[in-house]
Amino acid sequence: MAQPKPLDTAQEAAESAEHQPEKGTGNPVHAQQQVLADQLAQARAVFGEYDLVTRLPSRHQFLKDFPDRDALAQAGPLMLVTLSTAGHYNQLLRVLGHDAADNFVIECAERLIALLPDACSRAYHVSVMSFAFCLPADGSISPDDLASLIQKAYEAPVTCRDLPVNAGIGIGVLETSRRAFDPAEALRAVMTAAQASRLQTDVAMRWYDRDTDEAFQRSFMLLTDLRHALYDEPSQLSLHYQPKMDLATGRVTSAEALMRWQHPRLGPVSPGEFIPLAEATALIQPLTQFVMEHAINALSRWQARGLSLSLSANISPANLNETDFIDHLLDRLQRGAVTRGTFELEFTEGILNDNQHQMLARLDRLVGEGIEIAIDDFGSGYSNLSYLADLPATTLKIDQSFVRPMDKDPQKQRLVQSIIGLGKSFDYRLVAEGIETDASLRNLTAWGCDTGQGYFIARPMVEQAFIDWVAAH
Secondary structure (H helix, E strand, O other), X not given: OOOOOHHHHHHHHHHHHHOOOOOOOOOHHHHHHHHHHHHHHHHHHHHHHEOOOOOOEEHHHHHHHOOOHHHHHHHOOEEEEEEOOHHHHHHHXXXXXXXXXXXXXXXXXXXXXXXXXXXOOOOEEEEOOXXXXXXXXXXXXXXXXXXXXXXXXXXXXXXXXXXXXXXXXXXXXXXXXXXXXXXHHHHHHHHHXXXXXXXXXXXXXXXXXXXXXXXXXXXXXXXXXXXXXXXXOHHHEEEEEEEEEEOOOXXXXXXXXXXXXXXXXXXXXXXXXXXXXXXXXXXXXXHHHHHHXXXXXXXXXXXXXXXXXXXXXXXXXXXXXXXXXXXXXXXXXXHOOOOOOOEEEEEOHHHHOOOHHHHHHHHHHHHHOOOEEEEEEEOOOOOOOOHHHHOOOOEEEEOHHHHHHHHHOXXXXXXXXXHHHHHHHOOOEEEEOOOOOHHHHHHHHHOOOOEEOOOOOOOOEOHHHHHHHHHHO
């Protein structure tokens, strides 16, 4: 559908202002200043209403065209297309310059414009990589059908200076007639639906729903509060320690340090909720620093008391990408006088997904410095078994999703036995997580699993309770 040419409009406004007669007969310098001020005001107004790159009307223009809830409700469902390659724009900007990055955005916008039926509103460039428009209120255009066409249009990569860049998308739709939405709130709400759509590869689009919106808002709130906890109120955060038992002897030989967050309003927040959020942001760096400092200090205290224990802690592959992470870790271990070979880092299977050569080199350095490496949650995701021979790890941790149900699931039993056999063939030590029954403990011992961990043995506990528990067992 036809779109206005805002740059031309801006130029016309500037030229018109330039040729206006001087007001009054006063000082010509003042008159010229007034002309320039008028020209600047007109240009600002036009440029504020249109995006300078795509020449599409902007978010500000959207809010002018739909000034209130009634205007938006009468327009029909609001659809928003957001590109999942926003990061590529910054990369293109750094590597190829502004022209290539701008051409990428323009090409993406043109693909959308070419598809929009005349019955739709004009498209608005509402954020860096997001475009919004309204479908007709009479239901003459199916949102599902249009979303499928849009998705297909972005399957082919965008070429920037002979470099193909995939422009994956997310599509959100908001039914504005069923709930009175403030226009600015409507844009925010439909963006949450589009973001949810980006995370699902099996659907072309997502309708806005309150539950998804509340989940996004909770995630944002948790990230904000986690940052506050890390930098301003670290007393909200702590480590709990879960014993690991040598299944052959029944002795406790080690423990795992587990993160805990006591939120001042929400109470305990599950690490399964806030750690993935931190991993997706820069907060994973200070969060890991907190874990390393407190875990190493605890291990140092135990060894000073004569306790012969090892300790493991989880870290993200993102931490290993930090150039100074290993140096800082080694410095902490040295200052704590921790016995060589008693501190272990646990990684998930995706450690080698990116920068495999660099990751292997850094893992080799850790091992060379006496730090043990464990593969955590083995089997929970896609497993490329070739990495079992490549990783300089010594331990495989069998994911608890296999261990917990195996008492009543013969297939899970066979799977766990197979993992133990596979690990043994590569000379790995095997740790089973999620042991919750005596039967599971006995079976794992009989199958040759080395170490057990789970609620049947002991729950995670604060440091002093852990020390007391070890003394009693």
